Amino acid sequence: MKLQQATRYSILATLHMASRPNEQIPASELAEIYGVSQHHLAKVLRTLSRARIVESTRGAGGGCSFIGDARKITLYDIIRLFEDDWLTPPNSVEEAPTDVSAELLRVLGEVDRITAATLQSVTLQTIINNAERAARRRRQNQTSLGES
Amino acid sequence: MTNTKLDIAAADHDNPDFVIDLAAWDDLESIVQIDSYASGKHKPEFWRDCYDRQANDPNFRFLVAKSGGEVAGFAIGTIKTWEFGAPTCGWVETLLVAPGFRERGIGTRLFDAVLAHFQAHGIRTVRTILNIDEHALMSFFRTQGMSAGPFIELEMQSE
Incomplete structure (x- = not known):
């Protein structure tokens, strides 16, 4: 599954913030770590902010922080904020012009169903x-390798 | 193996709110109710068979979590060899927590207890199968560290 750049950055930025709860993280830090322009990142953060997943604070010591529930928000929730056209439309099989195209769409729908279920879980x-x-x-393996 | 007190590490009962033990005959009625609520299907014979299986199959563990004497959840773990061509591994066949007892770590304790049963038999590979639309349960298993395995389920309606 190939995600659009904005979607990928939004997931990475959200995970970064969610792994450091209650911390204000400068947008410049996120931009540097993930190699994205601050302008591009600002657009992504605006969408996440509208969805009440992150919050931005301006001024000295400002930055972004995660305000959602990391145990409830799924990858699917974030992806759907940025992309809503990656699932095969539900009625496409019935509306397919030929039997083989209907069968192809059914198979693609099967893939979508597994993808969506995975992302939702x-x-x-x-x-x-x-x-x-x-x-x-990894650390344990390195330690045991060092000891042997 | 006897159907007495659970003899595995997970029976330490370090959480005073509930205890985990082997399923007893008297637990079956609650188990049937909890399952009926979750699945919408009433199947007492199935759960009685599971109870009987525990007595006769040392690879089969039927566990309950109880809070104040009330069944809060249950789980089944069984060890199978060459199931779908796979070498010996542990299967989590069932794991269910009653709605009123969720978000209290009971599912995790049941899962750990099933894992302890597998580990006592030297088994580290653990599998389960669940409905593709059960996102919350799938999410629970992923939280425990599970991810997609080497199998995919296919089905058809024969003509």
Whole structure:
């Protein structure tokens, strides 16, 4: 699945902020880490802010912070803010001009269904926890390699 | 294996709000009710079979979480070899928490108890299958660290 650039940055920025709750993170920090222009990032943050996922504070010490519930917000929730045309339209199979095109659309719909279910089941907190778990494993492996 | 007190690490009962134990005959009525509420299907025979299976199959664990003597949730873990051609692994067949007891860590404790059963048998690979539309349950299993495995389910209606 290939996401648009804005969608990818929005997910990365949200995860970054959600992994540091109660912290004001300068937009410049996010822009630098993920290699995105501040102008582009500002547009992404505006959309996230309208959805009450992040909050921006201006002035000295200002920045953005995560204000959503990381255990409830899923990847699907964020992707849908930026992209709503990646799912095969529900009536497309019935409206297909030929039997083979209907069958093709049915298969594509099958893929969409699995994709949507996967994205709806992955919360921001799951990504953060799994990343921490993977990092812990890496450190343990490095330690055990160093000891042997 | 006997159907007495749970003998695995997860039975430490460090959370005073609830305890995890092997399913008892007296728990079945509540289990049937909780399942009926969740699935919309009343199937007491199925749960009685699960109870009987526990007595006869050492690979099969039927666990309940109880709070103040009330069944708050239940789980089934079973060890299977060459199921779908896979080497020995643990299957989480059921995991359900009653609506009034959710968001209290009961599902995680049940899951841990099932894992402890598998680990006691030297098994680390754990699988489950669930309905594609059960996003909350899928999310729960992902929170525990599960992700897509090497299988995909297919089905058809024969003509």
